[in-house]
Amino acid sequence: xxxxxxxxxxxxxxxxxxxxxxxxxxxxxxxxxxxxxxxxxxxxxxxxxxxxxxxxxxxxxxxxxxxxxxxxxxxxxxxxxxxxxxxxxxxxxxxxxxxxxxxxxxxxxxxxxxxxxxxxxxxxxxxxxxxxxxxxxxxxxxxxxxxxxxxxxxxxxxxxxxxxxxxxxxxxxxxxxxxxxxxxxxxxxxxxxxxxxxxxxxxxxxxxxxxxxxxxxxxxxxxxxxxxxxxxxxxxxxxxxxxxxxxxxxxxxxxxxxxxxxxxxxxxxxxxxxxxxxxxxxxxxxxxxxxxxxxxxxxxxxxxxxxxxxxxxxxxxxxxxxxxxxxxxxxxxxxxxxxxxxxx
Amino acid sequence: xxxxxxxxxxxxxxxxxxxxxxxxxxxxxxxxxxxxxxxxxxxxxxxxxxxxxxxxxxxxxxxxxxxxxxxxxxxxxxxxxxxxxxxxxxxxxxxxxxxxxxxxxxxxxxxxxxxxxxxxxxxxxxxxxxxxxxxxxxxxxxxxxxxxxxxxxxxxxxxxxxxxxxxxxxxxxxxxxxxxxxxxxxxxxxxxxxxxxxxxxxxxxxxxxxxxxxxxxxxxxxxxxxxxxxxxxxxxxxxxxxxxxxxxxxxxxxxxxxxxxxxxx
Numbered sequence: 001x002x003x004x005x006x007x008x009x010x011x012x013x014x015x016x017x018x019x020x021x022x023x024x025x026x027x028x029x030x031x032x033x034x035x036x037x038x039x040x041x042x043x044x045x046x047x048x049x050x051x052x053x054x055x056x057x058x059x060x061x062x063x064x065x066x067x068x069x070x071x072x073x074x075x076x077x078x079x080x081x082x083x084x085x086x087x088x089x090x091x092x093x094x095x096x097x098x099x100x101x102x103x104x105x106x107x108x109x110x111x112x113x114x115x116x117x118x119x120x121x122x123x124x125x126x127x128x129x130x131x132x133x134x135x136x137x138x139x140x141x142x143x144x145x146x147x148x149x150x151x152x153x154x155x156x157x158x159x160x161x162x163x164x165x166x167x168x169x170x171x172x173x174x175x176x177x178x179x180x181x182x183x184x185x186x187x188x189x190x191x192x193x194x195x196x197x198x199x200x201x202x203x204x205x206x207x208x209x210x211x212x213x214x215x216x217x218x219x220x221x222x223x224x225x226x227x228x229x230x231x232x233x234x235x236x237x238x239x240x241x242x243x244x245x246x247x248x249x250x251x252x253x254x255x256x257x258x259x260x261x262x263x264x265x266x267x268x269x270x271x272x273x274x275x276x277x278x279x280x281x282x283x284x285x286x287x288x289x290x291x292x293x294x295x296x297x298x299x300x301x302x303x304x305x306x307x308x309x310x311x312x313x314x315x316x317x318x319x320x321x322x323x324x325x326x327x328x329x330x331x332x333x334x335x336x337x338x339x340x341x342x343x344x
Numbered sequence: 345x346x347x348x349x350x351x352x353x354x355x356x357x358x359x360x361x362x363x364x365x366x367x368x369x370x371x372x373x374x375x376x377x378x379x380x381x382x383x384x385x386x387x388x389x390x391x392x393x394x395x396x397x398x399x400x401x402x403x404x405x406x407x408x409x410x411x412x413x414x415x416x417x418x419x420x421x422x423x424x425x426x427x428x429x430x431x432x433x434x435x436x437x438x439x440x441x442x443x444x445x446x447x448x449x450x451x452x453x454x455x456x457x458x459x460x461x462x463x464x465x466x467x468x469x470x471x472x473x474x475x476x477x478x479x480x481x482x483x484x485x486x487x488x489x490x491x492x493x494x495x496x497x498x499x500x501x502x503x504x505x506x507x508x509x510x511x512x513x514x515x516x517x518x519x520x521x522x523x524x525x526x527x528x529x530x531x532x533x534x535x536x537x538x539x540x541x542x543x544x545x546x547x548x549x550x551x552x553x554x555x556x557x558x559x560x561x562x563x564x565x566x567x568x569x570x571x572x573x574x575x576x577x578x579x580x581x582x583x584x585x586x587x588x589x590x591x592x593x594x595x596x597x598x599x600x601x602x603x604x605x606x607x608x609x
Contacts (some may be wrong), residue, residue, distance in 0.1 A: 232428050232442065235394060238394055241415040241418025241419070241446040243414045
């Protein structure tokens with residue numbers, strides 16, 4: 001163990017550095033590039049007694065910086081969500097997007113957006129993420145309900161994936177319907193949730209997602225040992241002192257909250273939760289404490305990288321990030337699948 | 345002391361275990377035998393509190409375990425089952441360390457590491473401590489699992505200021521299935537040496553009557569969910585009962601090691 005603990009610790013440190021490097025690049029480059037002294041001056045302008053920030057500095061402080069921060073947090077959320085779902089289902093092929101959580105959350109957000117406008121609902125900081133959570137709960141619950149076998153009440157992984165596919169299609173078409181009936185400026189905002197983009201980043205979004213990401217990861221880490229015990233089966237985990245039913249509820253709830261809140265501000269971003277824990281498992285083994293922390297870091301890093309790509313490839317325009325993660329994630333995932341034979 | 349007091353367990357209206365009463369003293373090895381469908385495995389699961397009886401009580405040292413906390417119970421009760429699959433690549437050492445999970449909060453302490461080392465040596469798996477469990481053979485896996493399960497109850501339960509010293513409980517739920525004869529004998533010898541401790545209650549299910557005859561101190565014979573007989577070997581395994589319960593004709597051959605060997609017809 002001791003040797004492996006060190007390798008894992010080394011990996012986590014290396015990942016932290018890599019994440020910082022990517023972060024540095026992602027705040028420097030974009031539609032406008034900022035030199036390091038310019039970044040320094042922009043940050044200094046925040047101090048009391050300094051002259052008002054210039055337009056460029058405001059772009060940096062109010063657009064670039066919150067976007068980079070949101071990107072880290074959302075990436076971490078999706079990574080942790082993926083690690084949790086894979087541990088819970090004891091299967092490396094699951095991710096929050098596949099069991100309906102993301103599309104339900106996106107639908108919840110879009111519905112709130114449309115109804116909120118029509119009914120003049122007050123929109124406070126927390127109402128949009130709350131709507132996303134409700135959507136995520138409904139869709140995830142629906143998938144489980146429909147995937148359960150009539151005989152023993154358990155869901156096989158194949159049923160779960162197929163049901164997830166159907167429920168995803170349902171909620172995506174519901175989003176499509178909303179954008180179809182909505183008037184034009186609204187309609188374009190609604191497609192935002194189905195494509196996934198970080199262009200709507202603001203400091204308010206960062207605040208909310210920071211709370212859910214940090215709290216979710218902290219709770220998840222507390223249950224890492226119990227998730228490890230689950231790897232040898234539900235019965236065996238019970239013998240090791242785990243209350244399996246409670247564990248399932250806690251982990252599913254953490255997953256829904258973490259993923260839904262992220263989705264509320266960025267839309268559906270697929271494959272991060274699927275690929276990230278997979279890569280980590282190959283590098284450092286299956287221990288869930290390592291996987292959860294590592295997935296948060298790797299998710300943050302990879303999503304920042306993807307966002308950088310999304311911003312630079314069509315400069316000064318940008319691609320929705322969901323397109324980038326799918327385009328990069330799918331081939332990587334297929335490659336990983338073919339290299340390692342998983343039976344399920 | 346472990347007691348089953350008139351326990352009944354039903355699935356879909358059919359009683360798998362009905363009205364079973366039995367007591368299991370510490371320091372001895374109790375083996376449950378019986379034909380297929382007699383309810384042996386269900387009884388062990390009830391005794392180990394994976395299942396809760398619909399009627400009656402399972403009592404550990406005078407306390408009903410129905411409401412005992414899962415985490416607290418795991419410190420003094422361990423269960424070895426049939427072959428165990430691990431969902432993700434774990435090292436052998438990580439699997440054995442799971443047996444210590446009930447005993448530490450965040451990270452394993454020095455005592456946990458020590459116990460894991462000791463048990464890996466005891467079961468002769470130290471040499472592949474760093475290997476992926478999934479790549480092991482069936483016999484190797486079961487050795488690793490036995491090390492894991494014994495690690496859970498390897499040391500006596502620490503006596504808190506108020507409580508009297510408590511028993512440790514080891515249950516074996518048909519652990520020998522899929523093992524070759526050499527491993528079966530080796531396992532049973534180790535179980536016996538462990539169950540000799542004065543604070544260990546050991547209860548297991550085995551299929552092979554000769555294995556039971558060779559290793560058990562006490563035998564419980566189950567038939568269709570009920571106790572047909574219980575007690576020392578010579579009292580339980582009579583020719584008449586074997587005929588009645590298993591439907592085969594036994595011949596008793598006296599041998600040196602265990603006193604008797606059974607041949608069936």
